[in-house]
Amino acid sequence: MDGDQQSNPRTVEEVFRDFKGRRAGIIKALTINVEEFHRQCDPEKENLCLYGFPTEQWEVNLPAEEVPPELPEPALGINFARDGMQDKDWLSLVAVHSDAWLLAVAFYFGARFGFDKADRKRLFNMINDLPTIYEVVTGMAKKQAKEKSSASNHSGNKSKSNSKQQGSVSQGKYTKTLQLRDEDDDGLEEEEDEEHGDTLCGACGENYASNEFWICCDLCEKWFHGKCVKITPARAEHIKQYKCPSCSNKRARP
Template sequence: MASSARTVEEIFKDYTARRTSILRALTLDRENLCLYGHPNESWEVSLPAEEVPAELPEPALGINFARDGMNRKDWLSLVAVHSDSWLISLAFYLAARLNRNERKRLFTMMNDLPTVFEVVTERKPVKDKPSIESESKSQGSTKVKSNPKIADADYEDNEDEHGETLCGSCGGNYNADEFWIGCDVCERWFHGKCVKTTPAKAESIKQYKCPSCSLRSGRH
């Protein structure tokens, strides 16, 4: 179980190899104790390490106990969730000496891969998009917003309530690589290029109004 991986690339390679081995294991029918994925993409089921504490974080023990009383798909999903938890804890155990930027880069690389749970359940990963509600709540303590709502990939995803975020001008889908801005009046989102607004220009706007809302305001 020992691993000498220390750089971001080495830890990521270790993570992907162990992940691959676990995915292979979950396609077979075995009596499970602890499910281990190894850096050479092999896997095994065995008793946990005897050392206390163990040299490396250990996977969940006794995942076979609930097996007989569960639907096979539900059981595989449970094992997958525990396996994801173990893979992430092991990766960040190895990343203990990395700096903040290196840890962030490692997590981004890991997060670009579907989780074991997503693969086993055939669930498609959902891309982050701006959440109008989360932005409104964060500024709900004041009636006047001090800054325009700028779309950011870090905002909390709210897929169930908002569905696809579309540009109020061209109707295009949200893309985290493009600059977006939200109207403080109608709360619709727009490509910066569609409303001729840049990130630098947006910084100086106290309350952003889209062209349609600006036109309506001018008529009153």
Template sequence: METARALAAPATSRPRTVEAIFRDFSARRAGLVRALTSDVDDFFDSCDPDKENLCLYGHPDGTWEVSLPAEEVPPELPEPALGINFARNGMDRRDWLSLVAVHSDSWLLSVAFFFGAPLSANERKRLFSMINDLPNVYESMVDRKQRDRSGVDSSGKSRHSSKPKQRTDDVRPKNSRAVAREEDDDDDEEEHSETFCGSCSGIYNASEFWIGCDICERWFHGKCVRITPAKADHIKHYKCPECSSSKKIRQ
């Protein structure tokens, strides 16, 4: 039986540079983070203990999938943890999700360095440094839970500030797309609740500082890209690390 979608891309289209491998890693990671945070109920329901051995896959397009492992022996790419569904009902839900998260982190690294095997030692070191700058899946899942708990005050109302606009309604400040902390209403909070950080894939939280890239138009936690509100005030056009790195390569 085949997986619902092939894990591996054709050899000719596989990522071969540090930047391409990092993009592949980031996209797969984003899918896994989403499975364990915003899509956690769907993920939980997909892991039926009565089914065969199931694996959680993150795909290069940023989506996730619970599916059977590849039939090829050995598989074309490293496989994620097998049989995650069997322990679902035998463990505390939070502990089970944490276990899936740490196995997912291990799998992401194995795939990245499978692709990175032909790289030089310095390139592999740079790839690891880029990967290590991102919160891992486990950290992102725990951070999301902590934000969910701390984002509600004693009256049960969420804290609010101005926030990233959706692509169809993107209004930028003159000097940058930094997000200031100021009061806003509940309807606006709900409208933008599905904005994800382009670095850690964490969902938008009004109590945090965000900044938008003027090149790729993705939004980021200030802490993920090491930009503070004070620093953002002096940035005319902000470029995220990935866009900055791509420009250097072209030069």
């Protein structure tokens, strides 16, 4: 595909960056851009595949014509099942196959450029530290993160963190930003980082970092990087009820 023409990773770090870019593109298709993805997967068309590119973009297209193709191909014919399943089940099925495809592409590069046992293990561990696309799409990643901390600890830590954060919890709006701390706040910082470290972005599926702006959807209660949903801290201050792209699309859809 056109988006792959410039991709030729040769080191473990380069292959991992390639993996993350493709993964981010597919997650966008199955979450943020789900309405457009649904529209493009017309069952009346020929066998279609979902491609993710290193540039964090996605594309629904026909499979490569050459046999064998330059890279492993995604699952074929994802459009045919679109109207025969519940949307959430169809998206979950595409997510599972996309996870398998991403691993195939990553280890294709590993084989092509002669990664040894140590490199293959390191690459797998780097990939395995990220939640799968399936976990992000189905909400399992968020559920697993919640199970790691008890409800009592979460409540206690949240109340402590509110007094230190530049963001606020008001009118259903909660933003995570850089914190103003002095030397006496080191213990609180570690406590907050431990609590929020398992929080995952509903768009890209990556972990919370204390130096990033986050916002929570008031409907599905998923957290998002501000950059992933194009919301700035200044804009968030004027939003009374934030609805993520997926929830906005659901409400608009007949």
